[in-house]
Amino acid sequence: MNVPSKIVVQAPDANNNPVSLPHETSIFTYRTKLTKGTSNEIATLRVYPTIEAICDVAPNFWSTNRTDMIALLGSLRDRSAILKVLLEGGRTVAAGRIAGAYRALGRPAMADEIVDTMKRADHQVREERDPFQGLVGISLGAGRPVPPVVTRVRLMWAQMRDAVIAAFPAEPSKVEDADAYIAAVNERYTSDAYHSLSIEGYSVSEELIERVKSGQWSPETNENDKKQTGAMAAKGYQLAFAEVVKSVRSVLDGADAATVAEEDHLKWFRSMFEPSVAAGLLKPERLAGYRQHFLFITNSGHAPTAWESLPDAKETFFECLHAEKDPRVRAVLGHFLFTFIHPLPDGNGRSGRFLMNVNACRRWVSMDHLAGR
Structure with missing residues (x-):
């Protein structure tokens, strides 16, 4: 992977200012309340769980970091976990974007399940047609989920x-x-x-x-x-x-x-x-x-x-x-x-x-x- 040019750090006492680092990289400290259960601890750092991050990233992240997003979607094993996050927050926009992404990646059954489940919970979902803004170059097909590095190399x-x-x-x-x-x-x-x-x-x-x-x-x-x-x-x-x-x-x-x-x-x-x-x-x-x-x-x-x-x-x-x-x-x-x-x-x-x-x-x-x- 490449070192990201910008990392966003969320904290209740953050000052909403960027911290410049060498090689045109930076950290942006974003002031926000942290809710319980929305972080995992990895090597002493509290980081976003994968599914939460997929739901919360900005729309342009899907196109500018296309390979990362495809690799993550191809690694998710439990569709119930995705639906739980979408249903808990009533995240209809994220649901439409994720459903559109799975359809573009050759997993229409996953897309249909997301849209149908949200509908049963009285959430109207508008499926996004092209969240990646271009050809993805690969189909995940109906195979088993694989580690992100496998999809990335392919x-x-x-x-x-x-x-x-x-x-x-x-x-x-x-x-x-x-x-x-x-x-x-x-x-x-x-x-x-x-x-x-x-x-x-x-x-x-x-x-x-x-x-x-x-x-x-x-x-x-x-x-x-x-x-x-x-x-x-x-x-x-x-x-x-x-x-x-x-x-x-x-x-x-x-x-x-x-x-x-x-x-x-x-x-x-x-x-x-x-x-x-x-x-x-x-x-x-x-x-x-x-x-x-x-x-x-x-x-x-x-x-x-x-x-x-x-x-x-x-x-x-x-x-x-x-x-x-x-x-x-x-x-x-x-x-x-x-x-x-x-x-x-x-x-x-x-x-x-x-x-x-x-x-x-x-x-x-x-x-x-x-x-x-």
């Missing part, structure tokens, strides 16, 4: 795929000579490693990368080499790159790219950090795989998926990757959504770029189209 994939295809208008061309392709990949190793590690903030040079590659670097016998974080990262990248080349070869030989990516991506990750673990710079448990802790990205307005939701997010991500048959979309959205979820304790950017290349290799996607050349 929705983002569905909404972005057409834009990816528009950016890469030329049909991908099939790789005819697998050996030549692999040779071209290996020729680019030094440049690829330098730029990929530099993006991640490591202090490396092409000379260091070549020295590590040629074996003129020995942390086992040279204490200075052992302490070089950049050299450790370069060695890890070399090992991971070799694993990725094996993955690419499998795809070129006919294996399904999504299956290879799902089965191999943790091999790439573990290879990346194996030298640092061996040198004692990282604890062995770092190689376990997916993170089990909160992660903060420096200088970013993006908050990675909560670690408790990672199993659902990862499963949905790979479901989308398997279902997608266009290699352009697989490559671009595979990279983007993997790094959006940020499932690993480190190396997410590198793993995402590896995943992109594995999904683009059997039918080559030319980057020239994206650059306008």
Whole structure:
């Protein structure tokens, strides 16, 4: 998710003034009476219950935060709980908006039940035709409710795929000579490693990368080499790159790219950090795989998926990757959504770029189209 630009805090003693925060964000303190039973406590904060929040948000929130609203509606398990809140407050406008939203999302039975139940309580409901103010790009259908992160990943994939295809208008061309392709990949190793590690903030040079590659670097016998974080990262990248080349070869030989990516991506990750673990710079448990802790990205307005939701997010991500048959979309959205979820304790950017290349290799996607050349 992205860090919201404004958060509203309700309190009896609030002063109705905004408090400016860094990066063009703010908190608005809103003076209002708090009724009992309208808040949940999460991590010592009193927050709105989900259903109350859905009923109370302003109309434009449904369009400006469309993905959030769809994800929440798709996660609600108890329709009785929704109706209880609507009936208690006689919230006919909210009922009409929620009913319209469910109808747009492919759940007409839910919409009809809301309207009919309100009517039986002598509330006339006018169903809102388009609360999202535009195409939603997904149908919740008649399936079971799912965690918000599941709907979010599915929705983002569905909404972005057409834009990816528009950016890469030329049909991908099939790789005819697998050996030549692999040779071209290996020729680019030094440049690829330098730029990929530099993006991640490591202090490396092409000379260091070549020295590590040629074996003129020995942390086992040279204490200075052992302490070089950049050299450790370069060695890890070399090992991971070799694993990725094996993955690419499998795809070129006919294996399904999504299956290879799902089965191999943790091999790439573990290879990346194996030298640092061996040198004692990282604890062995770092190689376990997916993170089990909160992660903060420096200088970013993006908050990675909560670690408790990672199993659902990862499963949905790979479901989308398997279902997608266009290699352009697989490559671009595979990279983007993997790094959006940020499932690993480190190396997410590198793993995402590896995943992109594995999904683009059997039918080559030319980057020239994206650059306008």
